[in-house]
Amino acid sequence: MPRSTRAARKPDRPYHHGNLRRGLLDEALATIRAEGVEGLTLREIGARLGVSRTALYRHFADKRALLAGVATEGFRTLRQQLVAAWEEGGRGRAAFESMGAAYVRFAVANPSHYRVMFGGFVNPKACEPELTAEAAGAFQALVDALAALQRDAIVRGDDTVKMARFVWAVVHGVAMLGIDGQLPEPCGVEELMRYALERLRTGIDAAERASGRRRRH
Amino acid sequence: MPRSTRAARKPDRPYHHGNLRRGLLDEALATIRAEGVEGLTLREIGARLGVSRTALYRHFADKRALLAGVATEGFRTLRQQLVAAWEEGGRGRAAFESMGAAYVRFAVANPSHYRVMFGGFVNPKACEPELTAEAAGAFQALVDALAALQRDAIVRGDDTVKMARFVWAVVHGVAMLGIDGQLPEPCGVEELMRYALERLRTGIDAAERASGRRRRH
DNA sequence: GGGATCGTGTTGACATCGTCAACATTGTGG
């Protein structure tokens, strides 16, 4: 029957449908982006791909597995944007703040996708090794940047991973506030992020700290 | 029929079942706590209360409305614990840090409940005025504490709400990391929180900032 | 070249869920 206007001269067309797994991930992400995570239904994305409802069970064990795949790709994209911001920004302090802005920008631009990544829809318990690996990769981008800043004595010499977790918490929190609409306007996120980066540097204490209390080792 | 061993001399027993709305909220929270948000089913909590499945539609318009109620109570509890930590801690810097610890403790002790509050299951768009009011109340506790610290010149004189948002983002981010199991051990949250409070005070910059750059107005 | 075999997609069916409409029951006010 009319397999729609597909199935053409594409070289990588393994079997019946041209790379269904790819299409499933794309279509799922599109649906999530349009209608939110709750609006995702397996039957609909099957129909939208011109394929039956249970076809995806040959590529994903579960609905959660599909969501895990979407989350995995989200972490991959996020890492790419973080690394790009870091490298294009000159790998200095400005680049670091550019990373923070890129993080929040990603979250605000793709709120539903971001929620799939962090909303607890996927088991963090190593059920999906690829997911945890990709998430760790995105985090590693932040760790690497912080380590570079430490080498240049721009930031404190604390335990890098611990400091990275702190920074991650800050940007994650700002992104969450922005996504949940708990900020005045949509553009309020960027203003809050600017302020957060400032306070991230100097802290919130009243500015009377002398240069004592140095602890380099 | 055996209405179970209830319906006794309780004074506040408006109609057939003794305060069903209260029971629904409690049972829903218990189920969520035990099986997560996804495991909540209206039929099951009805059965667990010895009541039919559609009984709750007399008290909540929707499943989302029930979840909104659970979230509302979560914000109320959270605010109470925040205020308690602040007041019992002496309303000083130590009390402020105690507030942060209390926040994260609440989130880690009730991860599923916390997720209902922030997981996007409820519309932030003023659909539930009581929910937004209670959430604002919890946030206000933080604003009040920060304002007090500002009066005592313990923290910077920045815009209080903006600084409160920043602090909220930090504790929210730390809590999220802890809930998602992205931290080594369960007790890793408290260690990260301790570190986060330290860096919240002093920032992450290398400690060479002179006392210049003061900006009091 | 022709079956065996595995990968891939389809159909049918089922249990479960949220929700609505209609009905029953219970407490309250005139």
Added chain:
DNA sequence: CCACAATGTTGACGATGTCAACACGATCCC
């Protein structure tokens, strides 16, 4: 005492995730 509103029940419906059985298609092995 009786209408009435508040509260709870039953039946039913559409939608959904998922499994079992089957059908098609490519590839491999002799």
